[in-house]
Amino acid sequence: MIPSPAPSDWAVVLAGIAAIAWVNWYFFLAKRTAVTATAGARGAQEVTITVHGGYEPAEVKVKQGQPVRLIFDRQEDSSCSEEVVIPELGIRKFLPAFQKTPVELTPGKAGAFDITCGMSMLHGKLIVEG
Amino acid sequence: MAIPTTEKKAGAKVDIPVQGMTCAACQASVQKALQRQPGVVDASVNLMMKNAAVIYDPAVTRPEALVEAIRDTGYEAELPRPEQTAFEEQEARDRANEEEFRNLRRKALVSGAIGLLAMIVSMPLMASAIHHGPVADPFMRWAMESLTPALRAAMPWLYRIPPAVLSWSLLALTLGVMAWAGRHFYVRAWSGFRHHSADMNTLVAVGTGAAFLYSVLATVAPGFFLSRGVAPDVYYEAVVIIIALILTGNAFEARAKSRTSAALRGLVALQPKTARVLREAQEVDVPVETVKSGDTVAVRPGERISVDGEVLSGASAVDESMLTGESMPVEKQAGDRVIGGTINRTGAFRYRATTLGSDSVLAQIVRLMRDAQGSRAPIQRLADRVSGIFVPVVLSLAIATFVVWYVAAGMDGNTGSAVRAFAAAVAVLIIACPCAMGLAVPTAVMVATGKGAELGILIKGGEALQRAGDVTTVLLDKTGTITEGRPTVTDVIPAPGAPRSADELLRIVAALESSSEHPLADAVVRHARERNLAFMTPEEFQSVTGQGVVGVVEGSFIAAGNEGLMADYAADPAPLAADAERLTGEGKTPVYVAIDGRLAGLLAVADPLKATAREAVARLKRMGLEVVLLTGDNRRTAEAIAREAGIDRVVAGVLPEGKVAEVKRLQQAGQVVAMVGDGVNDAPALAQADLGIAIGTGADVAVEASDVTLMRGDPRGVASAVALSRRTMRTMRQNLFWAFIYNVIGIPIAAGVLYPAFGILLSPILASAAMAFSSVSVVANSLRLRRARIA
Numbered sequence: 001m002i003p004s005p006a007p008s009d010w011a012v013v014l015a016g017i018a019a020i021a022w023v024n025w026y027f028f029l030a031k032r033t034a035v036t037a038t039a040g041a042r043g044a045q046e047v048t049i050t051v052h053g054g055y056e057p058a059e060v061k062v063k064q065g066q067p068v069r070l071i072f073d074r075q076e077d078s079s080c081s082e083e084v085v086i087p088e089l090g091i092r093k094f095l096p097a098f099q100k101t102p103v104e105l106t107p108g109k110a111g112a113f114d115i116t117c118g119m120s121m122l123h124g125k126l127i128v129e130g
Numbered sequence: 131m132a133i134p135t136t137e138k139k140a141g142a143k144v145d146i147p148v149q150g151m152t153c154a155a156c157q158a159s160v161q162k163a164l165q166r167q168p169g170v171v172d173a174s175v176n177l178m179m180k181n182a183a184v185i186y187d188p189a190v191t192r193p194e195a196l197v198e199a200i201r202d203t204g205y206e207a208e209l210p211r212p213e214q215t216a217f218e219e220q221e222a223r224d225r226a227n228e229e230e231f232r233n234l235r236r237k238a239l240v241s242g243a244i245g246l247l248a249m250i251v252s253m254p255l256m257a258s259a260i261h262h263g264p265v266a267d268p269f270m271r272w273a274m275e276s277l278t279p280a281l282r283a284a285m286p287w288l289y290r291i292p293p294a295v296l297s298w299s300l301l302a303l304t305l306g307v308m309a310w311a312g313r314h315f316y317v318r319a320w321s322g323f324r325h326h327s328a329d330m331n332t333l334v335a336v337g338t339g340a341a342f343l344y345s346v347l348a349t350v351a352p353g354f355f356l357s358r359g360v361a362p363d364v365y366y367e368a369v370v371i372i373i374a375l376i377l378t379g380n381a382f383e384a385r386a387k388s389r390t391s392a393a394l395r396g397l398v399a400l401q402p403k404t405a406r407v408l409r410e411a412q413e414v415d416v417p418v419e420t421v422k423s424g425d426t427v428a429v430r431p432g433e434r435i436s437v438d439g440e441v442l443s444g445a446s447a448v449d450e451s452m453l454t455g456e457s458m459p460v461e462k463q464a465g466d467r468v469i470g471g472t473i474n475r476t477g478a479f480r481y482r483a484t485t486l487g488s489d490s491v492l493a494q495i496v497r498l499m500r501d502a503q504g505s506r507a508p509i510q511r512l513a514d515r516v517s518g519i520f521v522p523v524v525l526s527l528a529i530a531t532f533v534v535w536y537v538a539a540g541m542d543g544n545t546g547s548a549v550r551a552f553a554a555a556v557a558v559l560i561i562a563c564p565c566a567m568g569l570a571v572p573t574a575v576m577v578a579t580g581k582g583a584e585l586g587i588l589i590k591g592g593e594a595l596q597r598a599g600d601v602t603t604v605l606l607d608k609t610g611t612i613t614e615g616r617p618t619v620t621d622v623i624p625a626p627g628a629p630r631s632a633d634e635l636l637r638i639v640a641a642l643e644s645s646s647e648h649p650l651a652d653a654v655v656r657h658a659r660e661r662n663l664a665f666m667t668p669e670e671f672q673s674v675t676g677q678g679v680v681g682v683v684e685g686s687f688i689a690a691g692n693e694g695l696m697a698d699y700a701a702d703p704a705p706l707a708a709d710a711e712r713l714t715g716e717g718k719t720p721v722y723v724a725i726d727g728r729l730a731g732l733l734a735v736a737d738p739l740k741a742t743a744r745e746a747v748a749r750l751k752r753m754g755l756e757v758v759l760l761t762g763d764n765r766r767t768a769e770a771i772a773r774e775a776g777i778d779r780v781v782a783g784v785l786p787e788g789k790v791a792e793v794k795r796l797q798q799a800g801q802v803v804a805m806v807g808d809g810v811n812d813a814p815a816l817a818q819a820d821l822g823i824a825i826g827t828g829a830d831v832a833v834e835a836s837d838v839t840l841m842r843g844d845p846r847g848v849a850s851a852v853a854l855s856r857r858t859m860r861t862m863r864q865n866l867f868w869a870f871i872y873n874v875i876g877i878p879i880a881a882g883v884l885y886p887a888f889g890i891l892l893s894p895i896l897a898s899a900a901m902a903f904s905s906v907s908v909v910a911n912s913l914r915l916r917r918a919r920i921a
Contacts, residue, residue: 009536009537012532012533012536012537013533013537015533016529016530016532016533017533019529020526020529020530023522023525023526023529024522024526026326026522027326027327027328027521027522028519028522030326052321052325053317053318053319053320053321053322053323053324053325053327053331054321054322054324054325054326054327055325056325058325058326071198076317076318076321077226077230078314078318078331079226079230079384080318080329080330080331082226085506087506087514092505092506094222094223096192096195096222096226097226098168099191099192099194099195099198100194100195100198101194101195102194102198116514116518118568118572119517119564119565119568119569119572120513120514120517120518120568121327121328121329121330121517121518121521121564121568122322122325122327122329123327123518
């Protein structure tokens with residue numbers, strides 16, 4: 001005969017399911033704020049992205065066909081974030097620790113492009129609006 | 131233009147042009163902003179020159195950061211030569227890497243020592259708690275059973291210390307290690323968490339953090355556990371040892387990672403710092419950045435050539451192996467090109483500087499390499515997709531592990547259920563390693579592109595590497611690819627009964643041809659010079675379009691050309707017709723020679739096969755590749771060359787568009803096509819092919835349309851490039867396989883799937899050891915490529 005679980009066991013099971021649901025919601029679904037790049041020097045759309053365990057803002061909106069300057073301000077020396085990659089746009093850049101590194105591009109096509117670290121652990125998005 | 135950065139003892143100096151300053155106040159605000167920057171030793175801004183001269187510590191800051199600082203004040207600034215950062219960026223990377231390694235090593239050593247101490251202190255603690263039941267952690271149980279007798283004999287006083295004192299001192303020790311050596315795990319995990327992202331640090335932080343909090347609870351309120359029939363075990367030693375082991379793994383990884391770019395570093399180191407330049411008839415040593423195009427540079431035997439240029443006077447043999455992989459020194463004389471970074475071996479010479487700074491061959495190679503090493507291979511996409519969801523999935527698994535253990539053990543009536551459930555969950559968090567997956571492909575790309583460069587094979591990136599590994603058909607262009615690319619005299623045949631010897635004939639024709647600019651004429655003149663035949667210019671000269679040349683040499687009337695020309699000058703070519711026919715069949719161009727209206731002999735000119743072409747073709751065939759000769763030349767010549775080279779399939783008489791069509795046709799037939807050409811008239815076909823291989827001459831680096839550039843004209847490089855790529859793809863697949871399988875097997879074991887059947891449970895300490903070395907093993911496997919034998 002299979003012994004039936006104690007009430008405390010049920011509590012643990014429910015707490016566990018809730019915790020798993022929360023973990024997945026928090027890391028995959030929770031809304032991130034998008035920031036629209038503003039006109040900076042020489043008319044380029046400019047935005048500063050703080051790199052510290054992630055990208056802040058994690059989503060950047062820019063307009064298609066106009067030059068964009070993404071300034072990555074890396075405020076840590078964790079080797080995880082030492083490179084920033086936008087695979088679909090062929091961009092890979094080394095970010096020295098505690099420095100601002102500009103990445104310049106002109107998006108030719110509209111769409112959402114992933115911004116990731118060299119090992120694809122940190123995630124951001126570049127949203128190019130047509 | 132001079133490169134603006136010069137290293138000095140006090141730091142580096144950079145001149146940054148600043149735009150938009152209109153007044154002294156502007157000047158002051160830019161200057162103040164610069165001086166406030168960390169790492170800036172001195173900054174002076176000149177309003178008139180529109181220029182900021184900054185002396186800075188390169189270990190702290192970089193010119194780019196200074197430019198940003200200026201821009202933050204609202205003025206426009208740009209580095210004069212942004213491309214020049216290839217060398218600097220590599221140096222900055224190396225510095226960061228070296229610092230990371232030292233830091234990690236120090237922390238790993240210290241926390242390892244503390245971990246051992248914590249283990250020893252834990253022994254009497256566990257012994258005192260033994261009446262609550264066996265120690266939960268299998269590793270510690272084993273350690274205790276095997277070490278206790280020795281420890282009791284050596285340090286009996288340890289066992290007289292009250293357990294509470296031991297617990298509290300362990301707590302303090304552990305907290306110290308976490309706050310110092312493990313600090314970055316927690317800081318990074320937290321800042322990642324705030325951004326909804328999770329990485330390896332999250333796993334380490336949650337795993338060790340949970341173990342620590344549990345232990346603190348057991349130390350502060352042991353009654354809470356005892357009242358529930360659970361032993362108040364502490365895991366302090368586990369926390370410390372886990373941190374020490376992961377730091378050790380990270381340190382090894384940092385070291386190994388820096389080795390993957392050794393080849394690139396080697397290239398950067400080739401650039402000499404000074405050049406000996408002729409200034410006002412004096413030879414002066416100047417920083418290489420100050421050399422201008424057109425300067426005359428002097429080189430002595432044994433010295434490294436400082437900048438690219440063209441030899442003016444003198445002759446020498448130059449070792450270009452570091453750039454082209456060619457082991458034989460290359461003879462240089464007036465008019466020849468020399469490349470900065472190569473070594474002058476035998477003679478002294480002077481040369482005129484040509485391409486400098488970021489345009490130099492070496493800088494181009496470094497840039498190409500750096501871009502290649504940073505590029506991604508398509509095979510990485512799977513790893514990327516897994517990495518992206520890995521950590522949250524592992525967190526979920528750890529929670530599930532805890533729940534299942536808790537409920538299952540509880541139903542068995544096991545009172546230690548919470549403890550065991552907890553240990554298993556921590557082991558899951560600790561053993562999971564996303565880093566190995568992230569490193570699997572990029573480290574292989576780095577090592578392979580570096581290895582390629584050492585062999586004189588520049589591979590444009592991970593994608594090119596992957597396609598090169600898949601190639602099934604190789605199309606070889608003829609001229610310049612498998613042949614030398616310039617006509618050469620192959621045969622000199624005097625007519626039967628004619629009075630002149632072969633050399634005499636050659637000498638006279640060379641005299642005549644020395645006035646012609648036809649490529650065939652050049653071949654004759656060169657051949658005569660090579661045989662040390664002295665000749666004068668002709669007294670008279672005339673070229674007959676489409677037929678040949680006529681003229682007067684040493685009082686005799688000479689005609690050199692085809693049968694038509696002979697007929698015009700009443701010379702009968704019949705005695706040599708059979709020879710001419712044979713030579714044509716061999717793909718050579720026959721040139722009849724008539725002297726004073728009588729047939730004197732026959733010369734044959736051909737573009738000879740490269741010495742290594744036959745071997746190159748044989749090697750490609752051995753690798754199971756289909757080899758096709760693709761050329762614009764006529765069928766007869768093409769087939770003769772193909773026969774000589776051992777190629778079975780010939781597509782002759784095609785124009786550049788025809789080459790593209792042929793590539794497309796093969797692609798539609800399902801072949802993965804590599805096109806090999808000199809990159810000039812083959813550019814469209816190179817671009818159309820799945821893999822474009824440009825066969826260079828040592829100085830032409832940036833062949834745009836190609837995926838692979840062979841620095842040396844040796845066609846055997848094609849086989850080497852494919853072999854290297856195949857080998858690299860194998861390494862990548864191994865890496866990915868092990869990185870995946872490690873997690874796929876390790877996580878369930880840590881979760882305890884083997885426990886019901888075999889009673890095997892993984893200690894979190896062993897889990898951390900496995901985790902630490904899984905990524906090291908991936909990097910080490912990639913580094914094996916460095917020693918791979920690619921002929």
